[in-house]
Amino acid sequence: MRDQAENLRIKLMGHAAKTNTKAIAVVSGKGGVGKSNFSLNFSITLSKRGFRVLLFDMDVGMGNLDILMGRSSEKTIVDYLRGSSDLKDIIMNGPEGIKYIGGGTALSQLVEMNRLADLADELDTFLGEYDFLIFDMGAGVNEDSLKFLLSVHEIFVVTTPEPTSIMDAYSTMKYLHLLDPSLPFYIVANRVQSIKEGKETINRLTNVLKKFLDKEPLYLGVLPDDRTVQQAVKRQIPFITFNPKSLISSALEDLVNRYVQQKTQETVSYTSISFVSKLKKFLFER
Numbered sequence: 069m070r071d072q073a074e075n076l077r078i079k080l081m082g083h084a085a086k087t088n089t090k091a092i093a094v095v096s097g098k099g100g101v102g103k104s105n106f107s108l109n110f111s112i113t114l115s116k117r118g119f120r121v122l123l124f125d126m127d128v129g130m131g132n133l134d135i136l137m138g139r140s141s142e143k144t145i146v147d148y149l150r151g152s153s154d155l156k157d158i159i160m161n162g163p164e165g166i167k168y169i170g171g172g173t174a175l176s177q178l179v180e181m182n183r184l185a186d187l188a189d190e191l192d193t194f195l196g197e198y199d200f201l202i203f204d205m206g207a208g209v210n211e212d213s214l215k216f217l218l219s220v221h222e223i224f225v226v227t228t229p230e231p232t233s234i235m236d237a238y239s240t241m242k243y244l245h246l247l248d249p250s251l252p253f254y255i256v257a258n259r260v261q262s263i264k265e266g267k268e269t270i271n272r273l274t275n276v277l278k279k280f281l282d283k284e285p286l287y288l289g290v291l292p293d294d295r296t297v298q299q300a301v302k303r304q305i306p307f308i309t310f311n312p313k314s315l316i317s318s319a320l321e322d323l324v325n326r327y328v329q330q331k332t333q334e335t336v337s338y339t340s341i342s343f344v345s346k347l348k349k350f351l352f353e354r
């Protein structure tokens with residue numbers, strides 16, 4: 069099974085799979101819209117398809133990916149930023165073959181900002197080992213997360229159908245778009261009550277982006293509001309593993325299928341500029 073998946077992956081990614089890594093940041097305007105659950109289960113689903121995934125909990129100091137997968141990280145990004153751990157020591161084994169870096173639960177006052185530059189350097193040497201780097205971000209944007217956001221290849225924006233969530237998603241995209249109009253936005257409507265509501269949510273956001281920013285976002289998918297998520301969170305098992313036959317799990321499988329298919333049809337090499345080289349540029353710019 070694993071071999072089959074591996075062959076598929078190599079076919080899909082072509083020879084470039086050996087050296088090219090796609091970096092994705094999962095963001096939202098408002099908190100609590102489902103970013104962490106999405107990031108984790110999306111990563112697991114890609115991994116099950118044979119892709120090599122490194123998931124970062126970038127909600128530094130308030131990380132909860134550990135809890136969602138029922139594990140605890142001995143070392144987290146906070147230890148790294150504090151200078152007390154190497155990058156390889158904070159990369160943990162997650163479920164279904166994913167690797168992850170925990171976000172830590174206490175913000176350290178001692179975070180050395182030039183450690184971010186080290187991080188970029190060290191990531192460079194690891195990059196070839198992964199097909200995807202997925203960053204689960206905290207809500208909104210701050211000065212540090214901005215550097216990551218402007219360095220990734222794709223931004224996934226999660227929103228719920230609530231007008232407040234749509235508005236905050238729009239504000240976040242507007243902010244990023246004005247800094248880099250070439251950044252692709254993929255929209256996920258989460259917790260929808262019906263396909264119709266999902267489509268309306270996506271359309272509403274798409275329309276304001278087109279009207280006010282002349283920006284065409286991409287459609288990533290619609291995920292239902294499903295009690296399975298709450299049950300899985302309580303049991304600390306990713307929902308895709310907790311109940312693979314649930315509505316939310318099959319919707320996520322569809323979303324990943326569509327996403328992977330789109331990627332194989334891409335003609336432009338998305339990784340022509342690596343995530344790390346962009347990140348370094350931002351880190352040393354100021």
Ligand SMILES: Nc1ncnc2c1ncn2[C@@H]1O[C@H](COP(=O)(O)OP(=O)(O)O)[C@@H](O)[C@H]1O
Nearest residue numbers: 099100101102103104105259292293294297301
């Ligand atoms: N599709 C969904 N269906 C039902 N509940 C959901 C769904 N997505 C998220 N939730 C609920 O929202 C809570 C917050 O999700 P989380 O992924 O931690 O959000 P964020 O990372 O954006 O803060 C979850 O614990 C769960 O109770």
Ligand SMILES: [Mg+2]
Nearest residue numbers: 103104127132
């Ligand atoms: Mg979160």
